[in-house]
Amino acid sequence: MHDLLQLLRRPKTQPGGYLLIKRWGAGFWSDVDMVVTHLLAADLMKRTPVVHWGTEGPYANGKSETFELYFEPVSDVSAQELTGSIYPHDWTVETLLDELPFPHTGEIDPKYGRYHLCSEKRAIPKPDRRFSYLRRRREDIVVAFCWEYVERIFATTGRRGASLQDLRREMMRDRLVLRPELRAQIDAYFEANLADRPTLGVHLRGSDKITENPQLHTQNEAAFELSKEWIAKDPANQIFLASDTDTYVARWQEAFGTERIKLQDCLRNDGDTPNFLREDADGYRMGCEVILDTYIAARCQRFIGNSTSNVAAYAAAIGQYNPDKVFWVDKPNG
Numbered sequence: 001m002h003d004l005l006q007l008l009r010r011p012k013t014q015p016g017g018y019l020l021i022k023r024w025g026a027g028f029w030s031d032v033d034m035v036v037t038h039l040l041a042a043d044l045m046k047r048t049p050v051v052h053w054g055t056e057g058p059y060a061n062g063k064s065e066t067f068e069l070y071f072e073p074v075s076d077v078s079a080q081e082l083t084g085s086i087y088p089h090d091w092t093v094e095t096l097l098d099e100l101p102f103p104h105t106g107e108i109d110p111k112y113g114r115y116h117l118c119s120e121k122r123a124i125p126k127p128d129r130r131f132s133y134l135r136r137r138r139e140d141i142v143v144a145f146c147w148e149y150v151e152r153i154f155a156t157t158g159r160r161g162a163s164l165q166d167l168r169r170e171m172m173r174d175r176l177v178l179r180p181e182l183r184a185q186i187d188a189y190f191e192a193n194l195a196d197r198p199t200l201g202v203h204l205r206g207s208d209k210i211t212e213n214p215q216l217h218t219q220n221e222a223a224f225e226l227s228k229e230w231i232a233k234d235p236a237n238q239i240f241l242a243s244d245t246d247t248y249v250a251r252w253q254e255a256f257g258t259e260r261i262k263l264q265d266c267l268r269n270d271g272d273t274p275n276f277l278r279e280d281a282d283g284y285r286m287g288c289e290v291i292l293d294t295y296i297a298a299r300c301q302r303f304i305g306n307s308t309s310n311v312a313a314y315a316a317a318i319g320q321y322n323p324d325k326v327f328w329v330d331k332p333n334g
Contacts, residue, residue, distance in 0.1 A: 018082055019047040020096070022145040028059055028290045029310035033164065035067070036171040038144045039074060040153055045135050047142065052079035054099040059287035069284060070291055072177040084140025088128040091143045168317035178295070182288065186295045193262050194299065197238050200230045201300030203293070204243040205309040215330070222329040223304045224251070231256050240300055242293035242311065244268055264292055294318065306330050
């Protein structure tokens with residue numbers, strides 16, 4: 001009955017208040033998905049968006065707000081400045097800036113109250129996480145700490161055919177601005193390595209992604225065949241290879257020559273543990289490597305990737321590619 005009464009409230013129509021967007025800890029671009037989805041939500045809720053990834057986590061440096069290590073703030077308000085009433089009520093003035101536990105560890109921190117892990121999303125009451133409820137709240141601060149299907153949000157706008165990939169394209173073009181020092185690194189790499197030759201961007205995900213997509217390595221074989229065609233087409237053609245896996249790098253270099261395979265100097269491995277969970281991982285370095293691989297791949301003339309990977313999805317979104325310039329190895333028609 002309480003849930004029904006919340007849905008019977010009219011959506012908030014007057015500007016004011018804040019939507020505090022937390023990370024949910026399922027990977028760099030997955031956390032960016034959380035941001036772009038809730039930037040749309042904030043617009044519809046007429047709230048000022050504020051992103052708070054905290055100072056800890058897999059891509060943090062332990063000192064600064066993690067989101068702002070990579071992107072410009074999405075508004076002129078910081079999480080530290082927020083005051084007033086808060087919803088969901090498990091969040092309080094004392095806990096509002098707490099770091100989130102990392103998902104899939106099996107650990108639950110009691111200070112988060114009902115919030116366990118976003119991988120255990122069903123344990124969180126719908127009124128605390130669904131846009132259809134949150135848009136009706138009148139508190140000064142609403143906390144978004146769990147991902148939401150963007151299709152549910154689009155449905156309230158009349159854009160029923162729009163997808164998360166559509167939103168990624170829009171937000172990466174119009175709203176999320178990369179830090180200038182990272183833009184400078186991307187520009188420098190591009191000018192030194194890619195500017196004067198036709199380049200195919202290829203992203204090959206390995207490590208733990210195989211547990212999410214058991215067909216990953218089989219699907220990636222299509223990328224090898226397309227790479228072969230690209231290299232054979234013109235002696236000037238080259239490939240920018242973005243991969244977290246040593247085996248893929250070695251195979252591409254052996255097949256096509258090291259001079260025609262361009263790479264970042266990145267931490268890679270052949271195990272099933274993602275790099276950001278390795279004990280020797282430098283969080284900020286990991287984040288920069290993800291950013292540079294994604295944005296450099298986005299500047300190539302064509303792109304090949306697996307749509308189940310957020311790195312590939314964001315490379316395609318940032319590149320604003322026409323459909324005929326992108327090939328998805330996991331889809332029958334590219």
